[in-house]
Amino acid sequence: MSIIITTRTRCGEMKSGKRSWWSRRGCASQRVQSGTKKVGLELLALPAMHLQSYPSLLSAILASDSKATSSLTATSSNSADPAAAKGWGGMEHPDDPYLRDAIQAMEVLWRNTKEKTLRVRGPWWDKGRSVFQSGVANAKSTAEVWKYYKDGLGIDKDRLVFKPEEWNSLDLQDEHRSLIQFGKLLRQSDELDRWIELYVLLFDDCLVLTDINEWYGVTKFYVNRPIPLELLTIDRITNPPLQRSGPLRDLRSQSGIGPGHKVSNSTSSSQTFTSLSQPLVYPITLHHLGRLASRPMSTFLASTLKASPSTSGSELPPNLILYAESVAAHAEWGAKLQKALAAHRKKNRVFKVKVLNNQTFLTSAGVEGSSGTNGGVLDSGWSHDGTFTGKVTCSVPFNGRVLVAVGCADGVWIGFRHDPTSMRRILHLKMVSQCAVLDDYGIFLVLADKQLFAYQIEALVPSSPLNANISKLPTKLSGNEVHFFRVGTLFRRKLIIFMMKKGPGSIFRVLEPTGGKIHEQANTPSRFLSRSPKFKWLKVYRDFFLASESYDLIFLKEKIAILCSKGFEIMDMNNFKSVTVPRRDDPRFSSFAERSESCRPVGMFMLAQDEFLLCYNGFGIYIDKHGHIAREIIEWESDAQRAAVHAQYVLLFNSRFIEVRHLKTGRLAQIIPGSEIRCIWDGRGESSLSAVNDAQVYAVMNAPETVGGPQGPRAIVQQVIELLPIVS
Numbered sequence: 001m002s003i004i005i006t007t008r009t010r011c012g013e014m015k016s017g018k019r020s021w022w023s024r025r026g027c028a029s030q031r032v033q034s035g036t037k038k039v040g041l042e043l044l045a046l047p048a049m050h051l052q053s054y055p056s057l058l059s060a061i062l063a064s065d066s067k068a069t070s071s072l073t074a075t076s077s078n079s080a081d082p083a084a085a086k087g088w089g090g091m092e093h094p095d096d097p098y099l100r101d102a103i104q105a106m107e108v109l110w111r112n113t114k115e116k117t118l119r120v121r122g123p124w125w126d127k128g129r130s131v132f133q134s135g136v137a138n139a140k141s142t143a144e145v146w147k148y149y150k151d152g153l154g155i156d157k158d159r160l161v162f163k164p165e166e167w168n169s170l171d172l173q174d175e176h177r178s179l180i181q182f183g184k185l186l187r188q189s190d191e192l193d194r195w196i197e198l199y200v201l202l203f204d205d206c207l208v209l210t211d212i213n214e215w216y217g218v219t220k221f222y223v224n225r226p227i228p229l230e231l232l233t234i235d236r237i238t239n240p241p242l243q244r245s246g247p248l249r250d251l252r253s254q255s256g257i258g259p260g261h262k263v264s265n266s267t268s269s270s271q272t273f274t275s276l277s278q279p280l281v282y283p284i285t286l287h288h289l290g291r292l293a294s295r296p297m298s299t300f301l302a303s304t305l306k307a308s309p310s311t312s313g314s315e316l317p318p319n320l321i322l323y324a325e326s327v328a329a330h331a332e333w334g335a336k337l338q339k340a341l342a343a344h345r346k347k348n349r350v351f352k353v354k355v356l357n358n359q360t361f362l363t364s365a366g367v368e369g370s371s372g373t374n375g376g377v378l379d380s381g382w383s384h385d386g387t388f389t390g391k392v393t394c395s396v397p398f399n400g401r402v403l404v405a406v407g408c409a410d411g412v413w414i415g416f417r418h419d420p421t422s423m424r425r426i427l428h429l430k431m432v433s434q435c436a437v438l439d440d441y442g443i444f445l446v447l448a449d450k451q452l453f454a455y456q457i458e459a460l461v462p463s464s465p466l467n468a469n470i471s472k473l474p475t476k477l478s479g480n481e482v483h484f485f486r487v488g489t490l491f492r493r494k495l496i497i498f499m500m501k502k503g504p505g506s507i508f509r510v511l512e513p514t515g516g517k518i519h520e521q522a523n524t525p526s527r528f529l530s531r532s533p534k535f536k537w538l539k540v541y542r543d544f545f546l547a548s549e550s551y552d553l554i555f556l557k558e559k560i561a562i563l564c565s566k567g568f569e570i571m572d573m574n575n576f577k578s579v580t581v582p583r584r585d586d587p588r589f590s591s592f593a594e595r596s597e598s599c600r601p602v603g604m605f606m607l608a609q610d611e612f613l614l615c616y617n618g619f620g621i622y623i624d625k626h627g628h629i630a631r632e633i634i635e636w637e638s639d640a641q642r643a644a645v646h647a648q649y650v651l652l653f654n655s656r657f658i659e660v661r662h663l664k665t666g667r668l669a670q671i672i673p674g675s676e677i678r679c680i681w682d683g684r685g686e687s688s689l690s691a692v693n694d695a696q697v698y699a700v701m702n703a704p705e706t707v708g709g710p711q712g713p714r715a716i717v718q719q720v721i722e723l724l725p726i727v728s
Helices: 008-016 021-029 053-063 066-076 096-115 135-148 327-345 587-591 593-598
Strands: 117-123 128-134 179-188 195-203 206-215 218-223 232-236 280-288 320-324 351-357 362-364 392-398 403-408 411-416 424-427 432-438 443-448 451-456 482-490 493-502 505-513 522-524 532-534 538-546 550-555 560-564 567-571 578-581 601-608 611-616 619-624 642-646 649-653 657-662 668-673 678-681 698-707 715-725
Touching: 053 096, 179 327, 195 320, 195 327, 232 327, 280 327, 320 327, 351 668, 392 698, 392 715, 403 432, 403 443, 411 432, 432 482, 443 482, 451 482, 482 550, 493 538, 493 550, 505 550, 538 567, 550 601, 560 601, 567 601, 587 593, 601 649, 611 649, 642 678, 649 678
Parallel strands: 392 432, 392 678, 601 642
Antiparallel strands: 117 128, 179 195, 179 320, 195 206, 206 218, 232 280, 280 320, 351 715, 362 715, 392 403, 403 411, 411 424, 432 443, 443 451, 482 493, 493 505, 505 538, 522 532, 550 560, 560 567, 567 578, 601 611, 611 619, 642 649, 649 657, 657 668, 678 698, 698 715
């Protein structure tokens, strides 16, 4: 049995102390069906800040009947006699037992709220959820979250104001959302002698900084982009307090403590400060590693990250310094931040990182991406031969995922997928940038130094001793200016498309395997190329031209999408007609037209038959099947260099972390940190289908420590990893 407490009209009736039979029946009409013996507390949690007032208001209703006056005191003291409350024509009103139960329940709730941790089950914005609260302050914090939510309960709407082009990523309706800490903090402006008052909200998964603005009695909070806790680390919370006076140029210290005068007990003249009567502030120094750390709504988060995150062992300078106005507030914020960060790291993840190889692929610690071929050999023997391999650039599994090929600056290594010691250099090629496998045709494709080569897989990894003598000589498929190639299926035909640059435009050649093996080679003229190969195992399907610089190509169901300087060009391979998406005639396109021109497309993924996600390096946007914008922009936390998809997640790669988001909603799901991260396989280029629970994305990242002996050269270990979905 649950009770719904009051409306504004009923509040007026309660204050007057008068109530008619119909008003009493009206109260009962709002009662939820009684089928349980327990008083429901779900709606008692809603007015958490007014718990003390409800018992007296309900008692006033009981006291409205003069014959029930004697029962009022007993009800408040939890010793009510039901017979004493009978005062409605000699009979107890049907509402009175529920009112007494409600008063008793609210008094117990208030005592528990003051004394101990309380679990309140109830609707979180009209949804049945579990919310953990602790003490009076946390009960009030729940009410604060509700205040900010845009609901229809008569509460001020639009209290949280986002930038027009930014997507509201707070998701206050999420069932796991909780507000851990909130209150006022300060930040020193870039302007002289000016401090900015911020209202800061620490949620269970993000930190939100807001500017407070009151206008005609209405308080609104102008929100900077929420900072995910996975991108936030605490630098220091024990720095000495600062005085709030002094120009900014004299207050920034090289030690990373930030603006302000340090408070010191020294009497040295070099540490003479302004008047000691100035109030003290207590700094909290944080790191924010996201791309948008320096893209504030107003002026906060102005100190950007300046050091290179790839520098091994270097300490990153802080880029976010907040100040509390008291020792107690500083201690509380520090404790809550540490607790929130620790709890967030323990949350479930959608992907786990599995290291496939951390022994073979080494680069010189002195020069990034150096091949180290000038006699560079490790004396520690970390890999099977200790030689430098150069920068890892690509990878692809094949032969039923038993084998894996890894391309580097100095060649191609092949070995068993789960046996790092089996990796051997099979091809001695320079500047390998891409590789792919056509298992059904026995073809291994390699793009090295802007030339596309084809090899027989049997020649590289013989399945029988009888095939050990097959020639490893490659078949050259292109000229010397191939920028990328892709393998896919269109109209049930396996196709290979590679792109060559010609002036400001791009030339595409489409090849189709015929079912044979690589065994001979010839040349034939082409209208685009002076010389073009023709093979018995491969034939030219089409050539076409696009008048813009191209970066990548994606196979759709019946068309191809070319990622180019114009954006996303959707081309029909039957008539070679194309259309650019998002559509330029879309009224919503004008709002981000300038920005889309300055960003680079990195991926396009299908959600359903009628919706796609377009990924730029800075943001993402959904379009419908006609190319019109369907939703608001989604801002990435990183400057994405590559995008991949696995089932219902999209993965965005940056050198510092991998950003995992829900494909359908764009919500942030996970951050995978690392150093010098690169995607080396995005699921394309493999002929055989794989299960959803298998890894469909490979990456490489640097190991935390360098290796090598004190006498020999030191090297950076490149760890080849796969991202395995976590099956719950």
